[in-house]
Amino acid sequence: AQKITQTQPGMFVQEKEAVTLDCTYDTSDPSYGLFWYKQPSSGEMIFLIYQGSYDQQNATEGRYSLNFQKARKSANLVISASQLGDSAMYFCAMREGRYSGGSNYKLTFGKGTLLTVNP
Amino acid sequence: GAVVSQHPSRVICKSGTSVKIECRSLDFQATTMFWYRQFPKQSLMLMATSNEGSKATYEQGVEKDKFLINHASLTLSTLTVTSAHPEDSSFYICSARDRVSGNTIYFGEGSWLTVV
Numbered sequence: 001a002q003k004i005t006q007t008q009p010g011m012f013v014q015e016k017e018a019v020t021l022d023c024t025y026d027t028s029d030p031s032y033g034l035f036w037y038k039q040p041s042s043g044e045m046i047f048l049i050y051q052g053s054y055d056q057q058n059a060t061e062g063r064y065s066l067n068f069q070k071a072r073k074s075a076n077l078v079i080s081a082s083q084l085g086d087s088a089m090y091f092c093a094m095r096e097g098r099y100s101g102g103s104n105y106k107l108t109f110g111k112g113t114l115l116t117v118n119p
Numbered sequence: 120g121a122v123v124s125q126h127p128s129r130v131i132c133k134s135g136t137s138v139k140i141e142c143r144s145l146d147f148q149a150t151t152m153f154w155y156r157q158f159p160k161q162s163l164m165l166m167a168t169s170n171e172g173s174k175a176t177y178e179q180g181v182e183k184d185k186f187l188i189n190h191a192s193l194t195l196s197t198l199t200v201t202s203a204h205p206e207d208s209s210f211y212i213c214s215a216r217d218r219v220s221g222n223t224i225y226f227g228e229g230s231w232l233t234v235v
Contacts, residue, residue: 035224043210045163045226091162095224105216105224106153109162 003027004092004110012116013082020067021077021113023092033095034075035107036066040088048090051075082117089114122146123215125227132203132234139199140230142169142213148193149215154186157210157229169196169213203234 005024013019025034036048051059051066059066067076079086093107122145132138142152150171155163167188168176175188185207187199196215200207212229 037226043157043212043229043231045212045214045229047223047225050223093163105151105214106165106168107163107214107224108165111162 002110003108004094006092006110006113008113009111010114010116012118013079015084015117015119016081018078018080019082019115021079021090021092021115023075023077023110025073025075025092025094027073027094027096029096031097034066034068035093035095036064036075036077037091037093038086038088039091039112045091049077079115084117084119087115087117123149123213123225123227125213125230127230128228129231130233132232134204134234135202137199137201138203138232139197140211140213140232142196142198142215142227144194144215144217144225147215147217147219149196149217150193152190152196152213152215154188154196154198155212155214157212159210163212166198166211171196200232203232205234208232208234 003026007022032053034051038046049059049061049064049066051068058068063080065078089112091112092110124143124145126141152169154166156166157163165178166181169188169190171190177183190196210229214224214226216224
């Protein structure tokens, strides 16, 4: 079974509108972390936001917020006031296990969602 | 913020030769780095975990003799693709965690390898 599922291969949004990118995850480990990365066509992976499994509040970073619903095992990314520069591939990823040892920082990625922002 | 740098960003090599890709943490120490591979329009797949001062841990299905990883210092890990073949052409990208800043995992800019 896939550990990270992104069901939207592609999404379109009008400039200045908000968009939600879906991500569901599967783990039996009580300690985990969820990440969202943006990958433009140049290939670099740009860190956007992080949510820990024990965090009580949803993470926010500027125009990015993570809608964390633990019982449903979902971690959707919300981008407010979309900009043309937001057009890129977006990946949801998960780290499992406690922080003991650096090896617990390997990530499992979803297949990604290609976001296109229209003017 | 913390920066991870990869070099070269693009490389073309002849089939049968070896090519080395470097991953450096520029302003933090990383005892562990990770190497991923990404085919066009696909997701990132973890290849191996690079451990400073010890052997790398490879994921299932990744040939350790094909993809040599050396983590020589706290700021440098290298991936060497040996006896490269056209099917090794891919995007290779590394990541590292800055222990001081906590949870963030930073990625390098990635390296596009083309084997001709």
